Amino acid sequence: MDFWDFHTHQTGKANSIQNAGLDTLANHQACSLGIHPWFLEEGWEDIFEEISKQVQQNTSILAIGECGFDRLKGPALELQKSAFRAQAKLAHELGVPLILHCVKGHDLFLEFLKKEKSLPNILWHGWNLKPELGQALLDYPVYFSFGKHLLLPSSHAAEWLKRVPLDRVFLETDDSKIEIAQIYQAASLILGLPLDRIDQQVRDNWNKISSRKIK
Numbered sequence: 757m758d759f760w761d762f763h764t765h766q767t768g769k770a771n772s773i774q775n776a777g778l779d780t781l782a783n784h785q786a787c788s789l790g791i792h793p794w795f796l797e798e799g800w801e802d803i804f805e806e807i808s809k810q811v812q813q814n815t816s817i818l819a820i821g822e823c824g825f826d827r828l829k830g831p832a833l834e835l836q837k838s839a840f841r842a843q844a845k846l847a848h849e850l851g852v853p854l855i856l857h858c859v860k861g862h863d864l865f866l867e868f869l870k871k872e873k874s875l876p877n878i879l880w881h882g883w884n885l886k887p888e889l890g891q892a893l894l895d896y897p898v899y900f901s902f903g904k905h906l907l908l909p910s911s912h913a914a915e916w917l918k919r920v921p922l923d924r925v926f927l928e929t930d931d932s933k934i935e936i937a938q939i940y941q942a943a944s945l946i947l948g949l950p951l952d953r954i955d956q957q958v959r960d961n962w963n964k965i966s967s968r969k970i971k
């Protein structure tokens with residue numbers, strides 16, 4: 757079974773949304789494109805304009821991102837907020853999801869969600885925060901992409917997966933070298949559901965929230 761991997765830095769894999777950059781775009785099939793907060797700097801507007809052009813022309817770019825907030829390794833917060841707003845607006849306009857990177861910045865993200873009227877669908881990738889925060893995010897079009905943390909049965913990720921509505925769930929490998937099948941197996945054990953049921957669920961989830969469909 758070729759499981760979908762909704763966020764990965766691995767290349768050359770089928771059924772995966774690979775994290776691309778403007779310079780590597782040609783090497784990818786399905787991918788996401790955006791400005792990661794680690795690489796955000798003054799003058800980002802020019803890069804954003806190019807990204808915007810590419811995303812409109814190239815429908816194999818399935819999502820905007822990863823982008824978001826990072827207090828540990830990112831530029832001034834005002835810069836992060838402006839760049840995030842622009843990318844969220846683009847995602848909303850095109851009807852494609854945004855893949856969120858958020859490190860020590862959930863307050864900034866919540867502030868954005870409360871203020872913004874036209875929200876895109878957002879996948880919080882690498883989710884491993886407290887279920888209470890997950891619960892608060894259910895009021896918004898926020899989805900949860902689970903990765904390697906599911907391999908630890910006592911993780912927040914595993915705990916939240918048991919409680920989150922299934923139509924909010926995605927699975928990913930991110931920057932790990934784990935096979936995506938392993939993540940699906942972990943999810944299957946935690947949820948007590950067969951693999952093919954989970955496989956169908958996450959594909960349906962994607963096609964429900966995106967104008968760019970997957971098979």
Ligand SMILES: [Zn+2]
Nearest residue numbers: 775822930931
């Ligand atoms: Zn990533």
